[in-house]
Amino acid sequence: DGGITQSPKYLFRKEGQNVTLSCEQNLNHDAMYWYRQDPGQGLRLIYYSQIVNDFQKGDIAEGYSVSREKKESFPLTVTSAQKNPTAFYLCASSGRQGDNVLTFGAGSRLTVL
């Protein structure tokens, strides 16, 4: 079945460490996205990519980095510069341009100790 796979599902990190969250899709979607969800808030866009080797900052990109070397993969690195990294991270993808329907992965829950 086609879908989006995120790993790890749960991750604990110490302050000052960088961590990378994986996102792989086999839906043949062009666009991929990273969102962050905090309790009581809507999802907020971190980064998005419409095509391979291209990506744009979303609303809260500071302290994060991404790459898009393959169509299927869009990893997110949470750097030590991110002040409040504890959150639920969701990767999503969508098809052709103008298609606003998102398919989400199961999410990665990051806790900073």
Place this chain on the structure above:
Amino acid sequence: RKEVEQDPGPFNVPEGATVAFNCTYSNSASQSFFWYRQDCRKEPKLLMSVYSSGNEDGRFTAQLNRASQYISLLIRDSKLSDSATYLCVVNGPRGGYNKLIFGAGTRLAVHP
């Protein structure tokens, strides 16, 4: 004012009840509207798109009121399995490709 606002709830209703949620949005130029469902600690999943003329999918009915800038979701004959958080999603003010704005969600709890 938030770009997309929802009553956080919770809405506690008995099985079989009819319940309605509203969501207001601030950008009058918004063109795309959706309801997503999110179960506790899970990812959001598309429930239904919202069309200008209103649309229905089984027990679920979505309406759009452009003049007052809100969308609504009506659930009839509530089931225990409808318990979830319902997210209102609107395409964003910059009107860019898939720059969607998510509401914080309305929590529904259906009890026996």
